[in-house]
Amino acid sequence: MSYDLVIKGGLVATASDTFAADVGIRDGKIAAIAAALDGGAETIDATAKLVLPGAIETHAHIEQESATGAMTADDYRTGSISALYGGNTSFVPFAAQHRGQSVTDTLALYHERAEKSVIDYSFHLIVTDPTEEILKKELPEAFAGGITSFKVFLTYDKMIVPDEAMLDILVTAREHGALTMVHAENNALIKWMVKRLVETGHTAPKYHAVSHPAAAEAEAINRAITLANFVGAPLLIVHVSTEEGANLVADARRAGHPIFGETCPQYLFLTRDDLDKPGAEGAKFCCSPPLRDVKTQEDLWRHLQAGTFHLWSSDHAPYRFDESGKLSAGPNPPFNRIANGMPGIAMRVPLLMSEGVRKGRLSLNDFVALTATNAAKLFGMHPQKGTIAVGADADIAIWDPEETRTVTAADMHDAMDYTPFEGMEITGWPTTVITRGKVALSGGELHAEPGDGKFIARQPFDFTGYTNRPFPELDPAAFGVKLID
Numbered sequence: 001m002s003y004d005l006v007i008k009g010g011l012v013a014t015a016s017d018t019f020a021a022d023v024g025i026r027d028g029k030i031a032a033i034a035a036a037l038d039g040g041a042e043t044i045d046a047t048a049k050l051v052l053p054g055a056i057e058t059h060a061h062i063e064q065e066s067a068t069g070a071m072t073a074d075d076y077r078t079g080s081i082s083a084l085y086g087g088n089t090s091f092v093p094f095a096a097q098h099r100g101q102s103v104t105d106t107l108a109l110y111h112e113r114a115e116k117s118v119i120d121y122s123f124h125l126i127v128t129d130p131t132e133e134i135l136k137k138e139l140p141e142a143f144a145g146g147i148t149s150f151k152v153f154l155t156y157d158k159m160i161v162p163d164e165a166m167l168d169i170l171v172t173a174r175e176h177g178a179l180t181m182v183h184a185e186n187n188a189l190i191k192w193m194v195k196r197l198v199e200t201g202h203t204a205p206k207y208h209a210v211s212h213p214a215a216a217e218a219e220a221i222n223r224a225i226t227l228a229n230f231v232g233a234p235l236l237i238v239h240v241s242t243e244e245g246a247n248l249v250a251d252a253r254r255a256g257h258p259i260f261g262e263t264c265p266q267y268l269f270l271t272r273d274d275l276d277k278p279g280a281e282g283a284k285f286c287c288s289p290p291l292r293d294v295k296t297q298e299d300l301w302r303h304l305q306a307g308t309f310h311l312w313s314s315d316h317a318p319y320r321f322d323e324s325g326k327l328s329a330g331p332n333p334p335f336n337r338i339a340n341g342m343p344g345i346a347m348r349v350p351l352l353m354s355e356g357v358r359k360g361r362l363s364l365n366d367f368v369a370l371t372a373t374n375a376a377k378l379f380g381m382h383p384q385k386g387t388i389a390v391g392a393d394a395d396i397a398i399w400d401p402e403e404t405r406t407v408t409a410a411d412m413h414d415a416m417d418y419t420p421f422e423g424m425e426i427t428g429w430p431t432t433v434i435t436r437g438k439v440a441l442s443g444g445e446l447h448a449e450p451g452d453g454k455f456i457a458r459q460p461f462d463f464t465g466y467t468n469r470p471f472p473e474l475d476p477a478a479f480g481v482k483l484i485d
């Protein structure tokens with residue numbers, strides 16, 4: 001047998017198994033996995049290394065205008081390069097529909113933007129304007145074109161979707177096999193807090209956390225889950241930042257509903273004390289939901305270990321610490337005029353390797369599930385992506401589990417001027433990253449080109465294992481009402 005590339009002598013891990021094996025790659029696919037393989041036109045010696053599925057980032061804001069018009073610092077070239085340096089071989093950023101825009105036009109724009117990606121990509125839509133036309137025609141067309149997930153917001157005046165519209169959206173998604181993702185915070189509660197804080201002169205960055213209390217997240221998660229369960233629709237609660245929120249996801253999962261949770265590194269490695277850095281420094285740490293406290297970090301670790309969360313995502317939302325981003329409202333902006341979000345696409349996987357696997361909190365298989373396989377399954381990319389198996393795309397990250405690093409902004413290879421994780425000491429780093437059989441990154445050197453990344457048309461949400469029964473409330477006959485003779 002001959003292969004284009006053989007990875008020899010490494011320890012391979014999937015979401016279920018860890019074993020010593022060689023991996024043979026032909027025509028961009030994994031062609032063989034065996035104790036010993038010869039016949040590689042090229043070989044990579046992976047002795048003492050981990051051979052893992054390339055990670056899949058499914059929460060990133062890339063070349064995206066916010067509702068207030070701020071553009072992210074990273075475009076599809078820099079964002080994908082940074083992702084690659086962090087061990088990712090695919091990503092699914094957002095294509096944001098703003099009010100008055102068509103979903104079809106939005107997707108066409110993002111398809112064009114993503115042409116310069118160095119890794120494979122798809123998009124989640126952000127839906128802010130669910131008109132009849134969009135619900136009945138444009139969304140189903142987008143789903144048929146392989147965009148089988150989308151995000152809605154229960155907060156931000158320019159993005160918010162009222163509960164009735166949320167029900168329409170959930171029913172549409174369920175009918176067409178799409179997955180709804182939700183940013184769950186109570187808008188009124190946040191606005192009420194912001195108004196009082198600003199009126200009383202409490203405008204420093206640290207008050208951003210005060211203005212987004214845990215109760216705002218818990219209320220909105222509870223409501224979103226209630227609505228999704230009512231119509232039997234699958235729902236992903238993104239960036240869960242509180243114990244209360246995680247408990248609600250865990251309860252819904254225990255009850256057998258297709259409810260999923262995601263959390264992010266910032267909620268496990270940073271706290272609201274970071275918002276209280278001198279001067280405007282705290283602006284670097286403004287994101288929504290906001291950073292919490294040390295107790296919450298422990299709660300979220302516990303939930304991560306217990307399997308509450310399917311996804312570990314960066315929520316990479318890169319706004320530079322200058323007038324183009326965080327300081328667009330001046331050198332000392334009030335907290336309510338600071339662009340929300342922080343960068344982290346290069347750090348999400350190394351942080352989980354170091355603080356999760358290397359510190360004994362998670363198994364290597366849990367790590368693979370959280371960084372690659374669960375995302376591939378949940379978003380309709382499995383088994384093409386997210387695992388090491390014969391026939392899968394040869395998207396592989398080779399990790400040196402012993403390499404130690406001190407995190408610096410320069411190592412992120414993004415378009416940003418800071419990393420919120422600056423100075424952290426971590427162990428474990430991806431040394432070689434292979435995308436569809438091509439060595440895209442090796443020994444710190446980039447070999448990928450803009451345009452190497454290809455669009456991934458995704459499959460519908462897989463209801464296997466979930467009841468998927470119509471809820472009696474949606475069936476008039478259950479109440480003895482006959483609508484049609």
Ligand code: URP
Nearest residue numbers: 183287288315317340341
């Ligand atoms: O603060 C954040 N996370 N900004 C990005 C947008 C979002 O809500 O995910």
Ligand code: ZN
Nearest residue numbers: 183238239288
């Ligand atoms: Zn969000």
Ligand code: ZN
Nearest residue numbers: 059061315317
């Ligand atoms: Zn986000």
